[in-house]
Amino acid sequence: MVEETRERIMEATYRALCEQGYAALTMQDIADECDCSKSLLHYHFDTKEDLLVALLAHLLERFEDRVPVDDGDPRGQLVELVELFVFGGDRDLDEHRAFNTAMLELRAQAPHNEAFRRQLAENDAHVHATVAAVVERGIETGAFREVDPERTAAHLLAAIQGARIRWITIGDDAALREVREALVSDVVDGWLVAG
Amino acid sequence: MVEETRERIMEATYRALCEQGYAALTMQDIADECDCSKSLLHYHFDTKEDLLVALLAHLLERFEDRVPVDDGDPRGQLVELVELFVFGGDRDLDEHRAFNTAMLELRAQAPHNEAFRRQLAENDAHVHATVAAVVERGIETGAFREVDPERTAAHLLAAIQGARIRWITIGDDAALREVREALVSDVVDGWLVAG
Structure with missing residues (x-):
């Protein structure tokens, strides 16, 4: 093709x-x-x-x-990644909602559908590795405390996934902003940078 | 009846x-x-x-x-709540997985089904209020730093929801343990208690 x-x-x-x-x-x-x-x-x-x-x-x-480029500011790059996943980047919010609603239906099929499960696992692994690499760079440059990069990536991405699902299933718009705020102010600035 | x-x-x-x-x-x-x-x-x-x-x-x-009882140890009570939601409490892990798999399908219907959406919103609000109340008690007793209890509850519960969905959709058992560890060691002990 x-x-x-x-x-x-x-x-x-x-x-x-x-x-x-x-x-x-x-x-x-x-x-x-x-x-x-x-x-x-x-x-x-x-x-x-x-x-x-x-x-x-x-x-x-x-x-x-x-993926936001590495311009030598791991904190800024990590916050941009969080916002890309939470709000959908250059998609408008209606499109982001429609896409995530469809993706939730598709995910709900994954336990019964091996082809979906394998491709979702591949996408997932790639996205996790991208976030973990930014955390790792932050540790190397001394911008972040010495954390487990994989665990931090899993934590951030799980919270974003949970917030998007709450948003689309019960229509809670505030959930997106609230979790974005928690991840940036509490996790990144309050814990990762403050260490 | x-x-x-x-x-x-x-x-x-x-x-x-x-x-x-x-x-x-x-x-x-x-x-x-x-x-x-x-x-x-x-x-x-x-x-x-x-x-x-x-x-x-x-x-x-x-x-x-x-819900674990309040025995004057907000940190312990919060960790017990996190573990209840992550691992399903006295349910065995197969039952927890089967229930969450069915719940994911049901949630995926919620954008198109008002009765599901309303009841899920009620359950959600109640669970969030329970977690926020434990965080609030921890702030009052001086066990936790002065955070926004609602935001912290939203953050913890979103991460747990995301981890459970990753677990059931791509079969990643490690996701549950990894996010449990991040929430207890990094969020509760590393940030909430350490403040």
């Missing part, structure tokens, strides 16, 4: 997923969004599940481009 | 939910587990959804009995 076709299908899958949610999403929705035929989609991907696994892999590639 | 009948139906609903998961669960599964007729269930509850909302309310009542 040429890169341009792949890119076009992935973008369409992302938009259709945000609009329809996971359960209601059909190959036809994706074809409509892509302005292509269902048979073209089926030529490249057997099922909706295959398309969604490919989308997760695609989002992981794109994540690389969204 | 007499209290004994209600209790029996709720216990059966809980067991059937753990065994079948949310999507596959039927009124017949619950009737079988309850050793009663489907018509008895339907006499009290119109739908599976009504039964599950009642189960959430029942679990909230039961949560009261599981």
Whole structure:
């Protein structure tokens, strides 16, 4: 498949997923969004599940481009990462909510679906390693106290995941801001930097 | 409905939910587990959804009995609460996993289901208030630094929720222990008590 076709299908899958949610999403929705035929989609991907696994892999590639650059300020880079995960970066908040709502449905399938589970585990491991690397750099430069970088990354990312899920399941907007504040003021500045 | 009948139906609903998961669960599964007729269930509850909302309310009542008592040691009580939420208390780990897997499916329905959303919000508010009250008592007795109790509760509970979801969706057992360790050693002892 040429890169341009792949890119076009992935973008369409992302938009259709945000609009329809996971359960209601059909190959036809994706074809409509892509302005292509269902048979073209089926030529490249057997099922909706295959398309969604490919989308997760695609989002992981794109994540690389969204990671804030290391400009010699690990504290600033870590805070930017927290905000990217909490608020969705350049996505607007409605899109961030729609995407996370669909992702929650997809995650809820993972215990019963090995392909989802494996790709989610790969994405997860990569994101954790990225956060842990920033914490590690902060320790090396003396900006952070000597913590376990893996544990700190697991802690930050678990809190962000929990806050996003509370936000989308019970509609609590304050949950996002409150946990962002706790992670930045209490964990990063109150504990990691203050050490 | 007499209290004994209600209790029996709720216990059966809980067991059937753990065994079948949310999507596959039927009124017949619950009737079988309850050793009663489907018509008895339907006499009290119109739908599976009504039964599950009642189960959430029942679990909230039961949560009261599981909260560790205040024995004048807020740090100990907070750590016990964290462990109750992370590891499921007296549930064995397979049951804790099965229950949380079903709850994740149910939560994923909440954005589209107002009855679930309202009951989850009520449970959530109650659990947050319980944790915040322990933090508040710790501040009053001088055991903890002067933090925002609501924010600290939101932070702890979000991290626990995120860790449980990582555990059940990608099967990462270490995630539970790692986040438990981060919350107890880094947040409670490293920041809250150390202040």
